[in-house]
Amino acid sequence: MEKLIEMLTELHPDVDFATAEDLIDDGVLDSLDIVSLVSQIDSEFGVTIPAEEIIPENFNSAEALFALITRLDEE
Amino acid sequence: MKKRVIITVCASLAVVLILAFLQSLVVPKYADNREGLLVGEYYAEAGGHDVIFVGDCEVYESFVPAVLWEKYGISSYIRGSSQQLVWQSYYLLEETFEYESPSVVVFNVLALKYGEPQREAYNRMTLDGMRWSSSKIGAIRASMTEEESLVDYVFPLLRFHSRITELSVDDFAYLFDRPKVSHSGYLMQKGIDPMDGDATEEGRELLDYTLPETSMEYLEKMRALCAENGAELVLIKAPTNSWRYWWYDEWDAQVVKYAEEKGLAYYNFIDETEEIGIDYTTDTYDKGVHLNVYGAEKMTEYFGRILEEKHGLADVSHTEAQAAEWRTRVDEYYKERNR
Amino acid sequence: MLFASYGFIAFIAVMLAAYYLTPARWQWITLLVGSYVFYAFAGLECFVFILFTTVSAYIISRLIEREIKKENDYVAANRDTISKEERKAYRARAKKKRFHILLWGLFLNFGVLAVLKYSAFAVSNVNSIIALFGAKTLSLPSLIVPMGISFYTFQTMGYLIDVYRAKVTPERNPAKLALFVSFFPQLVQGPISRFSELGAQLTAPHRFNAKTVSFGLQRVLWGYFKKLVIADRVVIAIKTMLDSPEEYRGAYVLLLILLYSIQIYADFTGGIDITVGVAEAMGIKLAENFDRPFSSKSTKEYWRRWHITMGSWFRDYIFMPISVTRPMMKLNKAMAGKFGRVAASKTVAYIATTVTWFVTGLWHGAAWNFIVWGLLNCLVIMISEALEPTYKKFHQRFPRLTESKAYSKFMSVRTFMLMGVIRSLDCYGNVGLTFALWGSMFTLGGLGELLSGGIFELGLAAKDFIIVLVAVLVVYAVSVASVKGSVRERLYGRPVLSACLFGALLIAVIMFGAYGVGYDASQFIYGDRFR
Numbered sequence: 031m032e033k034l035i036e037m038l039t040e041l042h043p044d045v046d047f048a049t050a051e052d053l054i055d056d057g058v059l060d061s062l063d064i065v066s067l068v069s070q071i072d073s074e075f076g077v078t079i080p081a082e083e084i085i086p087e088n089f090n091s092a093e094a095l096f097a098l099i100t101r102l103d104e105e
Numbered sequence: 106m107k108k109r110v111i112i113t114v115c116a117s118l119a120v121v122l123i124l125a126f127l128q129s130l131v132v133p134k135y136a137d138n139r140e141g142l143l144v145g146e147y148y149a150e151a152g153g154h155d156v157i158f159v160g161d162c163e164v165y166e167s168f169v170p171a172v173l174w175e176k177y178g179i180s181s182y183i184r185g186s187s188q189q190l191v192w193q194s195y196y197l198l199e200e201t202f203e204y205e206s207p208s209v210v211v212f213n214v215l216a217l218k219y220g221e222p223q224r225e226a227y228n229r230m231t232l233d234g235m236r237w238s239s240s241k242i243g244a245i246r247a248s249m250t251e252e253e254s255l256v257d258y259v260f261p262l263l264r265f266h267s268r269i270t271e272l273s274v275d276d277f278a279y280l281f282d283r284p285k286v287s288h289s290g291y292l293m294q295k296g297i298d299p300m301d302g303d304a305t306e307e308g309r310e311l312l313d314y315t316l317p318e319t320s321m322e323y324l325e326k327m328r329a330l331c332a333e334n335g336a337e338l339v340l341i342k343a344p345t346n347s348w349r350y351w352w353y354d355e356w357d358a359q360v361v362k363y364a365e366e367k368g369l370a371y372y373n374f375i376d377e378t379e380e381i382g383i384d385y386t387t388d389t390y391d392k393g394v395h396l397n398v399y400g401a402e403k404m405t406e407y408f409g410r411i412l413e414e415k416h417g418l419a420d421v422s423h424t425e426a427q428a429a430e431w432r433t434r435v436d437e438y439y440k441e442r443n444r
Numbered sequence: 445m446l447f448a449s450y451g452f453i454a455f456i457a458v459m460l461a462a463y464y465l466t467p468a469r470w471q472w473i474t475l476l477v478g479s480y481v482f483y484a485f486a487g488l489e490c491f492v493f494i495l496f497t498t499v500s501a502y503i504i505s506r507l508i509e510r511e512i513k514k515e516n517d518y519v520a521a522n523r524d525t526i527s528k529e530e531r532k533a534y535r536a537r538a539k540k541k542r543f544h545i546l547l548w549g550l551f552l553n554f555g556v557l558a559v560l561k562y563s564a565f566a567v568s569n570v571n572s573i574i575a576l577f578g579a580k581t582l583s584l585p586s587l588i589v590p591m592g593i594s595f596y597t598f599q600t601m602g603y604l605i606d607v608y609r610a611k612v613t614p615e616r617n618p619a620k621l622a623l624f625v626s627f628f629p630q631l632v633q634g635p636i637s638r639f640s641e642l643g644a645q646l647t648a649p650h651r652f653n654a655k656t657v658s659f660g661l662q663r664v665l666w667g668y669f670k671k672l673v674i675a676d677r678v679v680i681a682i683k684t685m686l687d688s689p690e691e692y693r694g695a696y697v698l699l700l701i702l703l704y705s706i707q708i709y710a711d712f713t714g715g716i717d718i719t720v721g722v723a724e725a726m727g728i729k730l731a732e733n734f735d736r737p738f739s740s741k742s743t744k745e746y747w748r749r750w751h752i753t754m755g756s757w758f759r760d761y762i763f764m765p766i767s768v769t770r771p772m773m774k775l776n777k778a779m780a781g782k783f784g785r786v787a788a789s790k791t792v793a794y795i796a797t798t799v800t801w802f803v804t805g806l807w808h809g810a811a812w813n814f815i816v817w818g819l820l821n822c823l824v825i826m827i828s829e830a831l832e833p834t835y836k837k838f839h840q841r842f843p844r845l846t847e848s849k850a851y852s853k854f855m856s857v858r859t860f861m862l863m864g865v866i867r868s869l870d871c872y873g874n875v876g877l878t879f880a881l882w883g884s885m886f887t888l889g890g891l892g893e894l895l896s897g898g899i900f901e902l903g904l905a906a907k908d909f910i911i912v913l914v915a916v917l918v919v920y921a922v923s924v925a926s927v928k929g930s931v932r933e934r935l936y937g938r939p940v941l942s943a944c945l946f947g948a949l950l951i952a953v954i955m956f957g958a959y960g961v962g963y964d965a966s967q968f969i970y971g972d973r974f975r
Binding site for chain 2: 450654907908911939940943946947950951954955956957958959960961
Binding site for chain 3: 040061062063064065066068069070072073078079080081082084105
């Protein structure tokens with residue numbers, strides 16, 4: 031989780047990702063950020079996020095994203 | 106809930122009423138283009154005629170029922186309209202037989218040249234005047250151009266709605282009543298515009314001189330309809346023959362052949378202008394395309410004799426009421442003619 | 445069958461009556477039969493294609509489902525005996541296998557679409573290459589393009605991909621799937637629905653509810669207002685200009701762009717209102733396709749608000765998958781090392797964006813002008829993306845200006861104009877000509893002529909422009925009002941006002957709609973040839 035927050039903060043230093051929700055719906059993360067995140071998560075966590083999981087619900091908060099990673103890892 | 110239903114019903118009624126009003130407002134009043142009113146004027150005089158004319162402008166500009174009555178005591182009506190097509194004549198006749206049983210039906214053959222609907226506007230001018238009946242629906246179905254639909258006839262508002270931006274005083278003046286324009290179907294034209302240099306010109310060559318199958322079919326239907334109703338069908342070609350509406354010998358031959366086969370009388374008046382007494386320097390209002398009132402009177406006198414001598418209309422009896430009505434009509438006719 | 449036809453209105457009336465007279469559990473069958481009847485009006489030969497899509501989608505979806513079940517059963521049974529790596533490897537292999545099945549479905553259906561819609565385009569391009577070498581050119585194939593084929597193909601392929609992604613459970617009943625493919629209101633101009641949103645709704649029973657039905661019909665009426673009063677009237681002037689585009693240069697090009705923006709908005713959103721309204725009247729909620737697009741402040745935002753279901757289709761099924769494919773991920777990682785993460789991700793995103801827009805252009809039509817249109821949109825989006833930091837600095841520097849209302853209006857107008865200019869490619873239909881005319885726009889030639897009456901020579905009189913202007917203001921007012929929530933919902937509480945407004949709307953559509961043969965008074969003058 032910490033690693034993930036770090037990753038996110040690097041993209042947007044001005045956002046507090048520990049508490050922020052609605053990252054997609056509020057337009058904080060755009061498609062560029064997502065492309066970057068998916069690539070980094072793949073190398074850091076060894077988890078490939080498939081295109082179908084790239085939906086607002088999974089990217090709206092750091093927590094949701096972490097849950098996604100965990101779920102994909104466990105599947 | 107109940108309140109909502111009441112509101113909806115009231116609003117729907119209001120909308121229907123407003124639309125009905127708007128419909129009367131936008132439908133053409135034909136105050137300037139009087140031809141559009143001809144068909145609708147029949148109903149006021151329907152019944153008890155000896156002769157019914159059907160056909161295009163060549164009937165309603167060539168024969169004067171008032172004169173036919175005055176000179177021969179023949180009661181007649183002209184169910185003519187602009188560029189009336191054969192199937193329209195057929196359905197108008199079918200409708201007429203619902204109102205009366207004439208002994209002679211006269212049809213002008215020029216329209217046989219059209220095998221297809223020509224112009225939407227002319228369809229409207231002929232059909233809108235008809236009262237609703239199976240004949241009207243038949244006529245509409247037979248006449249529609251590709252762009253038209255039956256719904257446009259049922260609700261003329263849908264057809265004429267765009268006139269809302271071009272209303273004139275007439276539209277308000279004739280909101281509910283139309284002016285009366287004809288004398289028993291005769292549309293009076295008093296102007297004189299002599300046939301000029303192009304009098305000698307003939308119609309242009311055609312690729313195919315066969316009269317369209319559809320028109321001949323409806324002619325045959327019309328014959329059968331008359332036979333069924335005990336009326337004699339008489340075919341005529343009005344005397345006018347401008348190169349613009351040329352009557353070709355090839356067409357004439359086909360009509361002659363048809364008339365012979367079916368035992369019908371056919372009079373082509375084109376070559377009888379001298380006998381009729383028509384003078385194309387005074388008797389036409391549009392360079393010989395149509396007769397004016399002076400020509401039509403001559404034509405009527407001539408044709409009346411034919412009806413009397415050859416079609417058993419020498420001594421037809423009428424009721425006093427009919428005679429009285431005709432006296433008024435003759436008076437009205439001369440009032441306009443001599444004004 | 446066109447929306448603006450008596451036939452369509454009659455069809456809707458019969459359909460609604462039949463739908464609510466059918467016992468609830470059979471309603472979906474009525475809908476399917478109705479949809480097929482509707483499709484039959486478009487021509488029986490088209491049936492082959494929609495049936496092909498339905499049957500192939502059914503078979504492929506069931507095959508994929510079987511594979512998914514096999515995979516899950518295996519993992520469940522062996523969860524404790526195999527290692528995590530083995531499990532992941534197994535899943536990857538299984539996914540690949542069902543991907544191959546999916547590919548067949550995509551290949552067959554997009555293949556049919558491509559052949560029908562694009563073979564003439566492809567052949568004409570091949571011909572122009574052949575012509576360069578002076579060889580004999582091929583004859584152009586003329587194939588029928590069945591009604592709605594782009595829409596139902598994309599919708600059905602979206603379904604297949606969702607099945608493959610295990611996001612939806614495949615429909616077991618082929619007739620129900622057939623309804624999802626052929627649901628008739630959508631066949632004319634979309635929207636492209638998702639099975640997860642629409643599938644269950646289509647087959648669920650819907651009891652008659654006066655409010656739902658009247659809301660649906662109100663929306664249909666609103667759609668007709670936009671379409672008949674605005675779009676079909678404005679189109680007359682557009683057609684005049686497009687008949688001889690060379691003659692209408694300079695200021696006329698600007699006028700065309702403005703009129704076309706109005707026309708396409710009224711026509712497209714109006715059409716969607718009719719579609720959504722008809723569905724709503726049957727208790728079915730379709731996805732919204734527009735969200736006040738002309739208020740957008742950037743191209744990117746515009747494309748989130750205009751033709752939304754198409755945009756999201758391309759995002760979910762083209763842009764995203766491309767961005768996270770293996771080669772892209774590799775490229776991303778390789779570049780991240782050398783040029784930094786931002787540049788790497790940007791490159792990947794730009795490539796994916798370009799491909800997506802190329803396909804989007806092609807989707808709109810088989811012609812170069814559509815491809816150029818797509819790529820220009822793409823270019824604008826990428827440039828504004830690249831300039832983002834500059835904008836930010838500008839905004840920080842002049843906060844009072846950039847936070848003002850006027851500035852936000854300026855951004856909307858700018859986006860509206862930009863989109864309008866690019867959009868004019870699809871009316872001229874010729875790339876070279878469009879560019880030349882864009883050039884002429886800046887000279888403002890013809891402005892004098894236009895203002896001194898030329899504007900009324902295009903087939904629309906002053907009163908037509910007044911009608912359009914008033915109608916546009918009405919649409920604008922309603923659009924603004926809808927920001928605060930559904931207008932119909934607010935009117936529902938005031939039944940008398942609502943009845944008056946919708947009554948007036950109906951009368952306005954009938955009286956001011958540009959439909960039917962029209963009235964040309966001169967037509968009614970007998971013997972006019974002599975005057």
